[in-house]
Amino acid sequence: MTGGHDVALDLDDIQSGALHERPSPYVGQYVLLRIDDRAAGRELVRRLLSVVDHGRPSSEPRHGAWVTVAFTYQGLKALGVPNDSLDSFAPEFQQGMAARAVELGDVGESSPARWEKPLGSPEVHVALAALSPDAARLQAAVEKMRRAHQELSGVDVIWAQDCYQLPTGRTSFGFKDGIGQPTVEGSGMPPSNPKEKPIKAGEIILGYPDETGELPPMPSPDVLGRNGTYIVFRKLHTKVAAYRQYLRAKAANREEEALLGAKMVGRWQSGAPLVLAPERDDPKLGADRRRHNDFLYADDLRGLKCPAGAHARRANPRDALDAEGSVNVRLHRMIRRGTSYGPALPEGVLEDDGAERGIIFVFAGAHLKRQFEFVKTQWLNDGIFIGAPTEKDPLVGPRDGAGSFTIPTQPIRRRLQQMPPFVVTRGGEYCFAPGLRAMRWLAELQT
Numbered sequence: 001m002t003g004g005h006d007v008a009l010d011l012d013d014i015q016s017g018a019l020h021e022r023p024s025p026y027v028g029q030y031v032l033l034r035i036d037d038r039a040a041g042r043e044l045v046r047r048l049l050s051v052v053d054h055g056r057p058s059s060e061p062r063h064g065a066w067v068t069v070a071f072t073y074q075g076l077k078a079l080g081v082p083n084d085s086l087d088s089f090a091p092e093f094q095q096g097m098a099a100r101a102v103e104l105g106d107v108g109e110s111s112p113a114r115w116e117k118p119l120g121s122p123e124v125h126v127a128l129a130a131l132s133p134d135a136a137r138l139q140a141a142v143e144k145m146r147r148a149h150q151e152l153s154g155v156d157v158i159w160a161q162d163c164y165q166l167p168t169g170r171t172s173f174g175f176k177d178g179i180g181q182p183t184v185e186g187s188g189m190p191p192s193n194p195k196e197k198p199i200k201a202g203e204i205i206l207g208y209p210d211e212t213g214e215l216p217p218m219p220s221p222d223v224l225g226r227n228g229t230y231i232v233f234r235k236l237h238t239k240v241a242a243y244r245q246y247l248r249a250k251a252a253n254r255e256e257e258a259l260l261g262a263k264m265v266g267r268w269q270s271g272a273p274l275v276l277a278p279e280r281d282d283p284k285l286g287a288d289r290r291r292h293n294d295f296l297y298a299d300d301l302r303g304l305k306c307p308a309g310a311h312a313r314r315a316n317p318r319d320a321l322d323a324e325g326s327v328n329v330r331l332h333r334m335i336r337r338g339t340s341y342g343p344a345l346p347e348g349v350l351e352d353d354g355a356e357r358g359i360i361f362v363f364a365g366a367h368l369k370r371q372f373e374f375v376k377t378q379w380l381n382d383g384i385f386i387g388a389p390t391e392k393d394p395l396v397g398p399r400d401g402a403g404s405f406t407i408p409t410q411p412i413r414r415r416l417q418q419m420p421p422f423v424v425t426r427g428g429e430y431c432f433a434p435g436l437r438a439m440r441w442l443a444e445l446q447t
């Protein structure tokens with residue numbers, strides 16, 4: 001519990017996956033399980049109670065590894081959660097991610113028919129994640145997870161994915177990631193942007209008032225919903241060679257390549273934001289946790305430093321939409337806990353080596369629809385809100401090869417054309433990470 005004017009968050013009951021900052025460097029593993037036997041599923045949940053991490057968030061490496069568990073709608077069903085309770089979850093969660101594909105832009109190469117099996121299928125019931133600062137402690141955490149499900153007939157591992165921070169500390173496109181995060185009131189997380197008030201706990205954790213002053217819609221019974229959070233995970237393959245080739249083709253030289261790349265993201269590869277470093281990368285700023293998120297967009301409404309269409313600015317326009325007054329950006333924030341998978345494409349290589357690489361995108365929040373889905377559909381997949389209806393997010397926007405991206409410059413703006421897709425969805429799911437009391441309730445179900 002925290003004191004002062006903060007809302008007291010019941011941190012001992014909340015799984016810490018969402019509120020913990022990921023260690024850097026990190027290694028991790030995701031495991032998906034299927035429950036064929038209800039009693040075995042409940043035994044799994046009972047065992048996991050002593051495996052999952054909870055308590056005050058800490059990014060201290062000595063804290064060790066973090067284990068988080070989340071359930072899909074099908075998983076809750078397999079555990080025998082009563083129908084009236086199942087019906088009380090967010091409709092998008094009940095449908096599952098694959099059913100939302102058209103809405104989310106997961107079409108063509110990204111469509112569920114082409115997803116990696118068993119992602120997006122009704123077989124995915126339980127998602128486990130272990131993250132650790134080093135391989136030794138990861139091994140111990142993975143071992144604990146294994147003990148929770150091994151020799152339980154009726155519970156099977158159906159998918160596993162390793163992840164790790166690339167030696168560069170960056171993601172596959174070459175950029176530092178995970179910087180722009182909201183600070184959650186009462187969480188004990190260090191403030192990320194001194195120019196913004198922390199967001200209300202109910203934006204991320206169920207059972208607390210959110211930015212509207214209300215409690216977020218919460219599944220019933222109360223014990224099941226309280227202190228839980230919705231989790232989205234998406235395996236996103238990145239076409240790094242295509243991305244590099246495109247920049248090479250559009251830029252006059254290496255310096256301009258770096259600039260165009262930064263304009264597409266809103267930050268330089270080091271993480272330095274364009275608003276604070278408009279001309280060239282500033283690695284010191286990129287690495288400075290006190291400064292690298294300390295900015296707003298009000299002084300750059302025309303986007304001369306950071307284009308309105310840049311990925312990070314689309315995903316969190318901060319105060320840039322305040323003038324319109326119609327959108328409250330604070331209702332569309334999210335915690336991201338994404339990780340990298342696959343080998344880096346060595347620097348300078350422009351040919352595709354056929355390797356699978358990219359990001360396991362992970363969202364945590366109280367509102368699937370107005371946070372994850374809103375940002376994905378309205379801000380990343382559509383450009384109406386920035387007056388460029390035909391433009392999609394330059395990094396992650398779904399497109400057929402004819403995408404464009406406008407970079408405002410003086411005296412005339414520059415428009416990049418014929419932009420191919422750089423990211424392909426390999427699959428994903430909507431999950432619910434319950435609090436510890438809720439897990440006990442699930443383990444003790446009598447249905």
Ligand code: HEM
Nearest residue numbers: 175176177178179180181236312315316359375376396423
């Ligand atoms: C392969 C896919 C993706 C890549 C490579 C990627 C990369 C990045 C990078 C490099 C940044 C800037 C650094 C930072 O602030 O952390 C960023 C920021 C961000 N991205 Fe993504 N991203 C991807 C997908 C997504 C998706 C699908 C969403 C949401 C639906 C999203 C939401 C955000 C948000 C909210 C921010 C922070 C903006 C801020 O607070 O300034 N990203 N991303």
